[in-house]
Amino acid sequence: MRFSGSAAAFAITTCLAAVLASPALAAEAHELPGAAMGLIWALPFAGLLLSIATGPLLYPHFWEHHYGKIAAFWAALVVVPMAFFFGFDTALVSVLHTVLLEYLSFIILLFALFTISGGILVAGNIHGTPATNALLLLIGALLASVVGTTGASMIMIRPMIRANDNRPFNAHVVVFFIFLVSNIGGSLTPLGDPPLFVGFLRGVDFFWTTQHLLTETLFVGAVVLAVFFALDLWFHRREEGQPKIKDPTPDSKIRIRGLPNLPLLAGVIGAILLSATWRPGISLDVFGVHVELQNLVRDAIIVVLALVSLAISRKEYRQANGFNWGPILEVAKLFAAIFVCIIPVIAILKAGMDGALAPLVALVSGPDGAPNDLAYFWMTGALSSFLDNAPTYLVFFELAGGNPQHLMTTLATTLTAISTGAVFMGANTYIGNAPNFMVYAIARERGVAMPSFFGYMLWSGAVLIPTFLIAGWLFF
Template identity: 75%
Template sequence: MRFVVWMAVLVAGGLVVPETAFAAEGLPGDSMSLLWAIPFAGILLSIATGPLFFPHFWEHHYGKIAAFWAVLVVVPLTLGFGFSTAMASVLHTMLLEYMSFIILLFALFTISGGILVAGNIHGTPLVNTGLLLIGAIMASIVGTTGASMILIRPIIRANDGRKHNAHVIIFFIFLVSNIGGSLTPLGDPPLFLGFLRGVDFFWTTTHMLPSATFIVVILLAVFYLLDTMLYRREGEMRVVDPTPDSRVRIRGLINAPLLGGVIAAILMSGIWDPGITFTVHGTELELQNLLRDAIIVGLAFVSLAVSRQEFRDANGFNWEPILEVAKLFAGIFICIIPVIAILQAGLDGAFAPLVSLVTGAAGEPNNVAYFWLTGTLSGFLDNAPTYLVFFEMAGGNPQELMTVLAPTLTAISAGAVYMGALTYIGNAPNFMVYAIARSQGIAMPSFFGYILWSVAILVPVFILATFIFIA
């Protein structure tokens, strides 16, 4: 919880500095070169390679690495455009976007960590398919991280007597850790960033439901056929289930209404607008959003007070995953500031070649290009900042994107959420699930081995979805 304290200090520090120190114009994106994107590329490359190629060093120093890249943005911004402009840009991003983003993840992580699915069932093809379907539905309610952490250990226990079980975890990453979270801003970080930028809560549900349902049904059918084939091939080779049979029970249900409270708080902030704002050195904070964040933090602490520690212990709950996300995304949000400024310049900025790839000859958006570019980069970088980049590239106006450009926003949203499943690093829960499965003795494929699975199974489905829903 140190990151919550850190953010409180940031806000308090901003309040005691004279207002005139931060009054500044926006960054001149049309005159900024591609060199400003180096820190953003650097921090994403560090996140992509660190846990895989130098895990011990990364584990102990990822916060320092994120801070290093952030400093490479803040210092040049200060030297090039002045302290006022640099600080105004950083405060705007951290107060309006980062704080709400990390508060939601913290709350979903904390509350879902108090819910324990206890007991043991046998992982037959039908049972496994049912668990994946339940997880995919849960992902849009408690988030992909919450659903993954609640269900990964039960599904591992259900299949610990199986000789072939790695494919179960692979499809779990596909469906529960990614695609299932596509229906609400609660489901996946990119969609919550869109909500913070002004996208209506239920816009996501209505526009993503057809393609999400299509993809989930196909993947469940493919999984059932594959799991049935492997289950029959094992036959008598299946070992005796090492986990004793016990009745399945959901413990810690006192957290369920707390999750409902999180949803209610978010809906409140999207519906209620009293017109009251507080200005912190040029950054306007709306009352309904401050109240939303306060309620969500309060619900997380209520969960800590009322949940039984033994349930959290059985879930393997600890603070390290959310601390890592908080530190890394603080760096990402700072590093993306100049990138967004350049993108806002459109064809007049240094990213003009990239902008032209997603723009037709008459200036209209190329939705297929938006889908595949957003998706491919989401798979190999991280889908939350990638979504934000293409959101801005499409104009960044939420009202226009929800109406006239609704197909474009749908393509960006679908690419970010669906294709986060392409690699272990495309979405935050992917690598967490991979690490837990390996620690439980499951022979998970390597980084590139997993990509072979995703290319063979996901890419054909995404191509089919492109023709039906995007083109």
């Protein structure tokens, strides 16, 4: 997603991610007749995604001031016909079901990770040698599965740029940062990337992701990091014969500021694990929607931790990180529209071969009806490259049956293919994952000569696509 700067990028990803999970539940609860619904019901969803993908690049000023109205327009094209054809109550309760069970939990988690990580500052500077850069990328990639790809990108991108701001060739450093920190590194927990948290909200166990994506993540991450090191070494040697550039940020001791935020991040993880293991069997009924106690407690704890971070973090640390509330505000607005627009799409997908999206179902199934894991990997990845990976994940999650227990066991390889495709291939373009464009905008602001949209795709085509071809052959 490409909004205006960091706010834009972050907003989009998040937005897409949460949305997708909830509408699916709404469709289940109210039994929308997916088999009888034509593709016209999917047009608002496609229109919204297209608007999100093109607005920040083609008409950025108009988008910045009117994206909320545009999102509301597409949502209205779903709500009004849905109320007319299926009844006001069905439309209303479907939206409530989505908001109460998925949207609020998702936005609360993102708000907390965004707020807490924004209070952590990596101060100081070191010289960006190939070995140092590789180490920083490795640290950022590992951090991404703990504080999310957006949080890790916010914390690490400025130190990465400072370390290399006296080098004539440094754009490739930011490109590989997007590959590893803003995408691939977020594969090991539901906290890492929005699609995986969508899966968690749909019933995938918290540590299932770590267990089943570890081998694929280590392989892809190691290959990409090795390519980076070789390339950066080559650039570094070329630079030795060129005129020296005065370092605008001389080397100084590295210090981590805002350390009290680290136990708060641990508290967020603990709250999520609590909701996954503590099942008191108590729920609150809101207009027929049952909100379980463990989820209410989890969300309340996470909100408190975020507020504590705001209270104890020093303002100068947040200012140095470029922290502002724009991304979360955009996420909140776009989320609402996507949640609504995805409801009929999920209903159609649930109809399987009887629905209007039967050709899509056929593409990811073998002659005997069994899932084609390699097709799931590449199709999820291809769409994640352009449409944002969270909604794409949910679409293929539903195509694979949508039953988390079945997907975690009998179809574990299929769910692994969907998960890795969504997370890994969000790196193929600037718009595949929210942090991508955020990092791009920060780098350009700091004077890095970043490649264009298609120039970036030349990088991903040369490095990532061959790596994914090998990974698909090895694992799927």
